Amino acid sequence: GAGVSQSPRYKVTKRGQDVALRCDPISGHVSLYWYRQALGQGPEFLTYFNYEAQQDKSGLPNDRFSAERPEGSISTLTIQRTEQRDSAMYRCASSPLAGAGALGTQYFGPGTRLLVL
Amino acid sequence: KQEVTQIPAALSVPEGENLVLNCSFTDSAIYNLQWFRQDPGKGLTSLLLIQSSQREQTSGRLNASLDKSSGRSTLYIAASQPGDSATYLCAVRLISNFGNEKLTFGTGTRLTIIP
Numbered sequence: 001g002a003g004v005s006q007s008p009r010y011k012v013t014k015r016g017q018d019v020a021l022r023c024d025p026i027s028g029h030v031s032l033y034w035y036r037q038a039l040g041q042g043p044e045f046l047t048y049f050n051y052e053a054q055q056d057k058s059g060l061p062n063d064r065f066s067a068e069r070p071e072g073s074i075s076t077l078t079i080q081r082t083e084q085r086d087s088a089m090y091r092c093a094s095s096p097l098a099g100a101g102a103l104g105t106q107y108f109g110p111g112t113r114l115l116v117l
Numbered sequence: 118k119q120e121v122t123q124i125p126a127a128l129s130v131p132e133g134e135n136l137v138l139n140c141s142f143t144d145s146a147i148y149n150l151q152w153f154r155q156d157p158g159k160g161l162t163s164l165l166l167i168q169s170s171q172r173e174q175t176s177g178r179l180n181a182s183l184d185k186s187s188g189r190s191t192l193y194i195a196a197s198q199p200g201d202s203a204t205y206l207c208a209v210r211l212i213s214n215f216g217n218e219k220l221t222f223g224t225g226t227r228l229t230i231i232p
Binding site: 003004031033035040041042043044045048055056059091093095105106107108109110111 | 121153158160162163166222223225
């Protein structure tokens with residue numbers, strides 16, 4: 001079956017522009033996660049949702065970053081007034097299970113490579 | 118704050134050799150630990166997941182062990198093949214109240230298998 005998909009795969013933007021990154025999770029998966037990965041580093045948690053509810057946004061670096069999942073399926077990560085330091089790979093993952101104690105493995109998408117000039 | 122460290126950062130071995138990748142974490146109150154494989158241009162692929170109550174998990178030529186008290190995990194790859202070349206990441210999930218399911222990743226080990 002189809003895995004997690006993300007679009008666009010690559011995004012080049014100018015400093016100060018807003019960008020919206022999309023994640024389409026595996027059908028039926030309850031939980032959706034956003035991570036950011038700098039070159040040579042492991043992914044760092046940004047935020048996650050159970051259904052449409054944003055459960056934890058402690059990893060969002062500042063108020064220029066926001067995420068939504070209005071219908072509990074597709075999610076959008078928006079970065080306003082982009083800065084060069086926002087350049088990174090943005091990864092989305094989904095998991096079939098929700099809640100503490102869940103065993104759910106997180107399934108990752110291919111990522112969106114963002115370059116801010 | 119949980120910190121996850123992977124050593125070595127890079128490793129090259131001849132095809133056919135057995136090898137061990139190391140992962141250490143500072144907070145032993147983990148719920149589970151996962152090993153992922155990362156290939157260029159692709160997503161992360163989960164290889165093995167070990168619950169905190171388990172000591173090891175096996176899948177084919179891969180064996181992952183967990184020593185929660187010492188904050189260590191190892192990934193053993195038997196009879197390595199060129200197709201095993203990738204970056205291997207370990208990630209831990211902390212025990213917490215409802216709503217905290219984030220993974221904390223290490224920086225990865227870049228493995229190259231020499232034909």
